[in-house]
Amino acid sequence: MLKKLIKALPYLLLALTISLLLAGLDALVTRKMLSMLDLALKGNVAAVKAQTLSLLGGAIILVPLGVAEAMTGNLYRKKVNLYIKNYYVEKVFGKNIREFQKENNSRYLSSMTNDFNTLETNLIMGIYTVGKGVISFLAGMWLLSTVDYRMILFAVIIIAVNLLISIVTSKPLKRNYKERSDLFDGYTSYIKEVLSAFHIVKNYNLHEKVTEDYYQKSDEIQNKGFVIDRLISFVNASQNFIMNGSFYGILCGIGYMAVTGRITAGGLIVIMEGINRMTFPIFELAENLPKLFTAGDLINKIEDSLKNKVTCEETVELKDFTEKIQLKEVGFHYEEDDRQILKDINLTLKKNGKYLVVGPSGGGKSTLLRLLRKYVNPTEGAILIDGHNLMDVKKEDYFGLIANIEQQVFLFEDTVRNNITLYKEYKEEEIQKAVKDAGLWEFVRGLPKGLDTVIYDNGRNISGGERSRVVIARALLSKARILFMDEAFASLDMERAREIEKTILGLEDITVINVSHVIFKDTKDFYDKVITVKGSTSPLFNG
Ligand SMILES: Nc1ncnc2c1ncn2[C@@H]1O[C@H](COP(=O)(O)OP(=O)(O)OP(=O)(O)O)[C@@H](O)[C@H]1O
Known part of the structure; x- marks a missing residue:
């Protein structure tokens, strides 16, 4: 200063x-x-x-x-x-x-x-x-x-x-x-x-x-x-x-x-x-x-x-995700808490694979996502992305490759368009495709100014489900290589949730890791793997 x-x-x-x-x-x-x-x-x-x-x-x-x-x-x-x-x-x-x-x-x-x-x-x-x-x-x-x-x-x-x-x-x-x-x-x-x-x-x-x-x-x-x-x-x-x-x-x-x-x-x-x-x-x-x-x-x-208390030098530049993410003997506990939340996790997530993460409440699903999103680093073992330790990968590069859909939605006080594009340039057709895939088309058509209608105060003037779909459209448009979803469909009705899940699982050029309590029988088979996270108690983890 x-x-x-x-x-x-x-x-x-x-x-x-x-x-x-x-x-x-x-x-x-x-x-x-x-x-x-x-x-x-x-x-x-x-x-x-x-x-x-x-x-x-x-x-x-x-x-x-x-x-x-x-x-x-x-x-x-x-x-x-x-x-x-x-x-x-x-x-x-x-x-x-x-x-x-x-x-x-x-x-x-x-x-x-x-x-x-x-x-x-x-x-x-x-x-x-x-x-x-x-x-x-x-x-x-x-x-x-x-x-x-x-x-x-x-x-x-x-x-x-x-x-x-x-x-x-x-x-x-x-x-x-x-x-x-x-x-x-x-x-x-x-x-x-x-x-x-x-x-x-x-x-x-x-x-x-x-x-x-x-x-x-x-x-x-x-x-x-x-x-x-x-x-x-x-x-x-x-x-x-x-x-x-x-x-x-x-x-x-x-x-x-x-x-x-x-x-x-x-x-x-x-x-x-x-x-x-x-x-x-x-x-x-x-x-x-x-x-x-x-x-x-x-x-x-x-x-x-x-000041950041945890500082580790990030030296690896990563402009694309080409092969796989590997978790090797990964264990984790929060710094202010000695309880082992995750232990001995060995897992491979292939590029463009679709993964569903399930498990009991408190089992560590969100913690696993935090590790994969690079919000925290493993306390044991390592996460490798295309062979590089994720810990060493530059945050700006990695965050450029991932998108997140969470239950907690944040919307800017701006137009639907800007909330979807997040102020980046996209072709009109691309925006419209994302809007349709996210099940938002009907909603946008009904708005007085369509995509240029302003959303107020974190979406005060739209419903919970519509807010979620805006965020889903945002993630679809971002063309991220990896999509993390954390109870993304919680505020949608079953029909709508199933529909959007199918669309997302049908996307070829994206790796999807979806944490969800809700498992639909007819979409379950679209996943390459269902991973059960049961915390550090036996059985520790199976994927
Ligand atoms: N910041 C934190 N500090 C200490 N412990 C935490 C922290 N966040 C979560 N935990 C603990 O880690 C364990 C796993 O929590 P996590 O949120 O990953 O579970 P979850 O499977 O996502 O649960 P849910 O399905 O209920 O959201 C829980 O026992 C929780 O109390």
Whole structure:
């Protein structure tokens, strides 16, 4: 993520350069104006007249520079936000399927909303505000130094004290920001869960429990926010105290110089103006520096959640499936569970073969599919595809060769066409053939805009069976070499299911592995083999 911040550096530098020009010119104009005041007080009208035009020119240039400052500041903010959000999404989709499924995905939602908001305020805008503050502070310091260079010493002391306080106080702040981010994860997960279970909450009268839990979680977050605000207020108050004391010292110094006649009226106002320019950025620095120091921990937390725990280097490129998949002495147990789910599996699945996988509930059918889909790797033995260990085959290549039809259907909020083609280019005849083979033709014909009718909210406006058939058409169209089906016909009526199963089994150029509870007598014979998965108990497995 830091690399993305560095990528946005040119935009930050551009924005700060404009700020530097603006602050510099503004200070010059002020200085000139006050020199002219001294000249006017001495009655040197000719000199005042001679300098008026250049003063006016400088003042006019300040206007477009002000606009440019706002625009470049916004551009920096936009670019850096886009860079880190794109990076985040790319990394999320770089996660292993199994690892992603295992986690509660609300942590990603929480990162994309709460953590990114905190990062934007504390880091992205923090860097820019601190940069601008330093520039404005330097401009004020320069103004002071034009009257008396010793004033620079005061400025250096103020900055050093400010930085020290920020560093010291950033530790408890960091901890509290991290804790609040964890609370936000739990909160987002809870909201997601409760909203998904809306009908259960209503049906079983769980309002009171939900309200109580919600109150408790919100209360924890509010309390943490309160602790953070209290810490920040404490930091700001101590910094203000030190700064006000220092400025008071400077004012005493100026007063003394004015009384003893060491500075002119213009000089006096220059110093006041300089202090004025230094005050506001110092307050901003005081507010932003401690927050800036907390951003590292948040970035580390986000980066950690994006890392794959299981990483094995995939070196084999596989552009086609030509011969067979072999399971050799394959055994498997889930990493957080020692129970042996599958054991000693020896099996050969030939190219274009049709296989039906059956077995008791909990026997390990879905686990076997997870292994074949490369979501997990065997804990014993090996799966070979055309002689290559599947573990070594590049995911992108393998996923390009397989298609999945599952009971859990996901549809995009888009047209039926795009849901079937998944945004890839196909000939119209190919799309229509897939639609017919999936038993979707009648349904599409009845839609107001045919294939271009929009499906809303994961298929809210169509039936469960129609949703399944859209996914079946998607798989048929993808021209995958291997088709994995997991209880794909569960939401279809018998007649329709049998019909589609026959179509799929009639496809010549595809290997089909179908896990199903439902076995039709008249389609059973279309399979090359029926594989029974009975878990790791005896008989272990037979195919
Ligand atoms: N993520 C997991 N972690 C630990 N154990 C798991 C996990 N997923 C499944 N199991 C266990 O593995 C065993 C096999 O489960 P699997 O889902 O593969 O069976 P199945 O044959 O597909 O069952 P069903 O027909 O009921 O869907 C079960 O005992 C299950 O509890």
